[in-house]
Amino acid sequence: MTLPDGYSSNHANKVCRLKKSLYGLKQAPRMWNEKLVNVLLNLGFEQSKCDHSMFVKTSNYVFIVLLVYADDIVITGSCSTEIARIKSLLKSKFLIKDLGMLKYFLGIEVLKTKDGLCLSQRKYCLDLLAEFGMTGCKPVNNPIEANHVLTRLCEQDTKVLPDISVYQKLVGKLIYLSHTRPDIAYSVHYLSQYMHCPTNGHFKIALRLLRYLKGSPGKGILFSKGDSLDLKVFSDSDWGKCIKTRKSTTGFCIFLGNSLVSWKSKKQSTVSRSSAEAEYRAMCAATCEALWLRNILNELKIDIKLPVPLFCDNTAAISITANPVFHERTKHFEIDLYFLREKISKGVIKTVGISSEDQSADIFTKGLLVQAHEKVCKILGLFDCFAY
Incomplete structure (x- = not known):
């Protein structure tokens, strides 16, 4: 002063x-x-x-x-x-x-529909497209290529951007947009890993994401009406996703009734030695989030039915949770083992097997084909009030 x-x-x-x-x-x-x-x-x-x-x-x-x-x-x-x-x-x-009445808050539009309440960032998305000159671009049907060979694209165009602040500004705005767009969570997660040294290849991937947003800028999360207030947790992992570090990607989503209330796509902090270990770590991360949501709902005077189902499509990871014996294959991640088994034994969490086709958290760990991507978006409750 x-x-x-x-x-x-x-x-x-x-x-x-x-x-x-x-x-x-x-x-x-x-x-x-x-x-x-x-x-x-x-x-x-x-x-x-x-x-x-x-x-x-x-x-x-x-x-x-x-x-x-x-x-x-x-x-x-x-x-x-x-x-x-x-x-x-x-x-x-x-x-x-x-x-x-609440209509607009922190850039998020609150829209009432006959089915419930929709949170959208349409104006924010349109302003973002206009800022980067993508208003008249040709839209695509998925945010990132299915089973994308991102490393090949980045290896072909490894020239570092002369002004990385443009890339950082774009990704920063996309991070905020992902608050109501879980369908772009994985793409934003990938792009945010290269904030300090982006290449032309990374910038092209970010522009492709803008082309996806151009197709449905008004899409948002729909909180539908219903009688059920039970929590459902879906957990998934992609083993060794990162080519440079071989760290896996954790993805999970949590539903309150039929409405999506929490999701995450994040690289794991340690290298997993098997796909079962990667899935198990993802299950632990999802369990922590479910416990936090349960505490929040208890403060809101909402009683959650226990045990909370945790859906996973990896039978090996589910078998580890049920096996009380600690053997050589699991001793290197015993803390996670104790944590999840304790919650299961206390009746807080219940693991449930699910097929890969019905795994809602798949969209948070990898790029999907157009048909599969649209199917998961519908399950997640994504809705475009401005398309009708």
């Missing part, structure tokens, strides 16, 4: 004493969050232990949930009168603006 213009002082060793947090200072966001949390706690809210941005209030059969992102707030609940009262109390503490 510098002294204001026109102020002069003969005491060079003195410093300014800050009495109020100002925008632009490092501690300003922390001080704002601290003040907001204190106000919400005084209003009777409880801060979630699993997600500190969520606040829950329950009293006299009234249930209110409040989500905070910086200075943007979403509030919902079972009583409109209580919601209005809380808004009035917040208005007495802060200078706020009530935007009414």
